[in-house]
Amino acid sequence: MPLNPDFxxxxxxxxxxxxxxxxxPGDFGLGRVPERLQPDATTSMVCGFCATGCGLTVHxxxxxxxxxxxxxxxPVNLGMACxxxxxxxxxxxxxxxxxxxxxxxxxxxxLEPVTWVxxxxxxxxxxxxxxxxxxxxxxxxxxxxxxTTEEMTLLGALFRSGMGGRHCDSNTRQCMAxxxxxxxxxxxxxxxxxxxxxxEESDCLxxxxxxxxxxxxxxxQRVLRNPHKPAIIVLDPRRTETAMAATLHVPIxxxxxxxxxxxxxxxxxxxxxxDRTYIDAHTDGFAEFERFVAEFTPERACADAGIPAETFASxxxxxxxxxxxxxxxxxxxxxxxxxxRTAQALINLALMTGSFGRPGTGANxxxxxxxxxxxxxxxxxxxxxxxxxxxxxxxRADVASVLGWPEERIPSTPGWAYDQIIDGIESGAIRGLWIxxxxxxxxxxxxxxxxxxxxxxxxLVVQDLxxxxxxxxxxxxxxxxAGWGEKDGTLINSERRIGLVKRVRRxxxxxxxxxxxxxxxxxxxxxxxxxxxxxxxxxxxxxxQRLSAGRPCDFSGIEGYxxxxxxxxxxxxxxxxxxxxxxxGPLPVEWRERRLFADGRxxxxxxxxxFLFDAPRPPVEMPDADFPLVLLTGRGSSAQWHTNTRTxxxxxxxxxxxxxxxxxxxxxxxxxxxxxDGRPARLETRRGALEVNVVSTPTVPSGRVFVPMHYDGVxxxxxxxxxxxxxxxxxKHCAARLVPRKS
Numbered sequence: 017m018p019l020n021p022d023f024x025x026x027x028x029x030x031x032x033x034x035x036x037x038x039x040x041p042g043d044f045g046l047g048r049v050p051e052r053l054q055p056d057a058t059t060s061m062v063c064g065f066c067a068t069g070c071g072l073t074v075h076x077x078x079x080x081x082x083x084x085x086x087x088x089x090x091p092v093n094l095g096m097a098c099x100x101x102x103x104x105x106x107x108x109x110x111x112x113x114x115x116x117x118x119x120x121x122x123x124x125x126x127l128e129p130v131t132w133v134x135x136x137x138x139x140x141x142x143x144x145x146x147x148x149x150x151x152x153x154x155x156x157x158x159x160x161x162x163x164t165t166e167e168m169t170l171l172g173a174l175f176r177s178g179m180g181g182r183h184c185d186s187n188t189r190q191c192m193a194x195x196x197x198x199x200x201x202x203x204x205x206x207x208x209x210x211x212x213x214x215x216e217e218s219d220c221l222x223x224x225x226x227x228x229x230x231x232x233x234x235x236x237q238r239v240l241r242n243p244h245k246p247a248i249i250v251l252d253p254r255r256t257e258t259a260m261a262a263t264l265h266v267p268i269x270x271x272x273x274x275x276x277x278x279x280x281x282x283x284x285x286x287x288x289x290x291d292r293t294y295i296d297a298h299t300d301g302f303a304e305f306e307r308f309v310a311e312f313t314p315e316r317a318c319a320d321a322g323i324p325a326e327t328f329a330s331x332x333x334x335x336x337x338x339x340x341x342x343x344x345x346x347x348x349x350x351x352x353x354x355x356x357r358t359a360q361a362l363i364n365l366a367l368m369t370g371s372f373g374r375p376g377t378g379a380n381x382x383x384x385x386x387x388x389x390x391x392x393x394x395x396x397x398x399x400x401x402x403x404x405x406x407x408x409x410x411x412r413a414d415v416a417s418v419l420g421w422p423e424e425r426i427p428s429t430p431g432w433a434y435d436q437i438i439d440g441i442e443s444g445a446i447r448g449l450w451i452x453x454x455x456x457x458x459x460x461x462x463x464x465x466x467x468x469x470x471x472x473x474x475x476l477v478v479q480d481l482x483x484x485x486x487x488x489x490x491x492x493x494x495x496x497x498a499g500w501g502e503k504d505g506t507l508i509n510s511e512r513r514i515g516l517v518k519r520v521r522r523x524x525x526x527x528x529x530x531x532x533x534x535x536x537x538x539x540x541x542x543x544x545x546x547x548x549x550x551x552x553x554x555x556x557x558x559x560x561q562r563l564s565a566g567r568p569c570d571f572s573g574i575e576g577y578x579x580x581x582x583x584x585x586x587x588x589x590x591x592x593x594x595x596x597x598x599x600x601g602p603l604p605v606e607w608r609e610r611r612l613f614a615d616g617r618x619x620x621x622x623x624x625x626x627f628l629f630d631a632p633r634p635p636v637e638m639p640d641a642d643f644p645l646v647l648l649t650g651r652g653s654s655a656q657w658h659t660n661t662r663t664x665x666x667x668x669x670x671x672x673x674x675x676x677x678x679x680x681x682x683x684x685x686x687x688x689x690x691x692x693d694g695r696p697a698r699l700e701t702r703r704g705a706l707e708v709n710v711v712s713t714p715t716v717p718s719g720r721v722f723v724p725m726h727y728d729g730v731x732x733x734x735x736x737x738x739x740x741x742x743x744x745x746x747x748k749h750c751a752a753r754l755v756p757r758k759s
Contacts, residue, residue: 064500069509115525161385164505172396204619225348279317291370652724
């Protein structure tokens with residue numbers, strides 16, 4: 017095949033250049049924007065920041081995106097957008113994008129530009145070399161919830177079936193592993209039951225460890241649209257922005273939420289505010305649960321949580337009187353040492369009050385990353401696609417049949433979770449690591465340990481938009497990736513809505529879409545034949561549909577990308593039978609907001625949901641004389657995102673949050689510790705220290721301090737503690753002290 021002049025780097029390519037590797041200019045992210053977009057027009061696509069999944073209108077000039085506005089027709093955000101959405105083009109427009117592969121010179125230690133041919137030679141030669149010396153399982157990848165579902169699907173299949181690797185995980189482990197496990201254990205499948213319309217239908221919304229006013233501003237706007245004058249209850253140690261707007265703030269002691277939720281269940285039983293008919297028909301294990309929670313009295317709950325009896329009574333009253341109660345949680349629950357059981361305590365409350373499947377109800381996990389749901393379903397990390405199990409022969413045969421692969425190509429054993437992969441580096445079991453679209457050296461708990469362990473690796477590859485992230489600085493090889501708006505694919509939001517992203521601009525230099533990079537690796541590795549039917553993202557989407565058929569997440573009825581585009585996204589499940597009922601073309605209005613379990617049938621063997629519970633345990637690290645404070649972490653502002661890798665490149669967003677890291681401290685503690693408001697201090701834990709500016713505020717109770725997670729160095733402080741079921745880290749609690757900085 018003659019080389020296309022639009023791909024100058026391919027002139028040196030020595031591998032096979034077949035029609036199914038390079039289709040036309042733009043396949044690898046270097047060509048023009050798609051022909052379907054007119055030079056001066058608009059198109060729409062979903063935002064690539066959080067899992068709200070807002071629709072954005074993209075304004076084009078001479079065929080490339082130049083501006084954004086909120087899409088008034090999209091059923092998620094209804095014409096609203098948060099600051100990150102308005103500025104979504106800024107990160108991909110940044111002048112410091114990675115534009116060519118960079119290889120570390122072993123003599124000088126410097127990262128130097130190389131061709132893609134050289135990059136693939138190094139990637140394959142050195143990764144295979146590690147496997148030859150230490151075994152096939154000595155290489156691993158850590159991926160993300162921020163690339164498209166098609167890319168996740170290709171990556172997982174390439175690594176496990178093509179490269180022979182086993183151990184892989186994503187930063188979804190840091191945000192949504194708990195929700196995944198909690199739903200799977202309790203209702204048989206990772207299936208958030210709600211739709212965003214439930215924010216507007218509920219007459220009692222209980223938010224636990226959730227601050228949507230900051231973390232998910234458009235969801236909060238949906239709450240404000242609720243016409244029913246609902247009770248809004250917030251369980252949180254801090255008086256967050258959401259708590260300030262709530263009808264009731266329950267200022268619980270950190271990590272006392274599990275016991276308090278059990279006490280709430282006991283109090284509802286005492287009032288008879290449970291739906292016995294629903295419980296008997298649709299649940300298992302309630303009698304055991306009822307006996308278990310009997311010991312969680314209001315007096316014990318208030319003492320443990322540090323709240324007045326009247327506050328607890330108000331909480332009970334609001335839930336007991338609700339006709340449409342909904343229970344919502346995010347990272348304050350998920351990132352805990354007993355997070356799975358805490359999430360299931362909320363599921364239990366929804367089950368015992370019959371608050372499932374009806375408008376305005378549900379036990380509802382709010383996702384963090386834009387495509388954590390896609391990662392949970394398709395990344396090959398925790399299981400085979402669509403909730404199948406590695407160990408199940410029927411599941412493996414099913415996947416092999418859909419893909420047209422020999423069954424021995426389908427992995428039969430699960431790999432290690434994120435923390436186990438990190439431990440594997442320390443033990444020497446993991447010698448080669450591929451990190452894709454995540455910033456482990458910043459975001460992983462007790463980051464100092466990871467940064468030291470990274471030096472033990474024989475080969476570290478980082479694939480990202482930028483070459484200056486904390487993790488990229490440690491890499492032996494950097495692969496420059498395209499970002500949001502520079503590639504096609506789908507994302508799946510918190511309410512299970514599959515939305516479309518489009519290539520509306522060219523990535524800089526020789527940066528490629530992650531999809532294209534994975535296909536290059538497959539060809540260079542020698543397993544390209546496995547992926548002959550995986551030429552474009554939409555072809556992979558078709559494979560994903562076939563993999564979903566017959567599963568709880570079945571979306572085989574979607575007609576393709578155009579159907580998603582016309583319909584404002586489509587929530588799974590959307591089966592072939594659903595498609596026949598809805599008819600061809602754009603989705604009818606009545607199909608655009610759908611919730612699960614209206615029939616009371618769950619995805620367990622009995623068809624009934626399970627009550628699951630355990631006795632509460634104290635956090636692994638409690639305050640003491642040396643470290644008398646409890647350190648809390650979380651989102652700082654609606655203008656910040658994760659490690660600030662992208663939001664930090666927007667001049668507009670940078671003006672909306674402090675440039676330097678700060679700590680929120682109660683005024684009593686400011687005075688007692690000899691601190692000064694607005695002045696520097698040193699925040700210390702047993703793992704490290706961080707220079708911070710003191711912010712005196714009564715929103716943080718005495719004895720606790722809060723630091724936004726976005727600043728570099730925050731995770732030098734956090735303690736290594738993991739939920740035993742989900743293996744999700746507990747970022748939200750450790751012992752700390754504050755020391756005034758001497759001038």
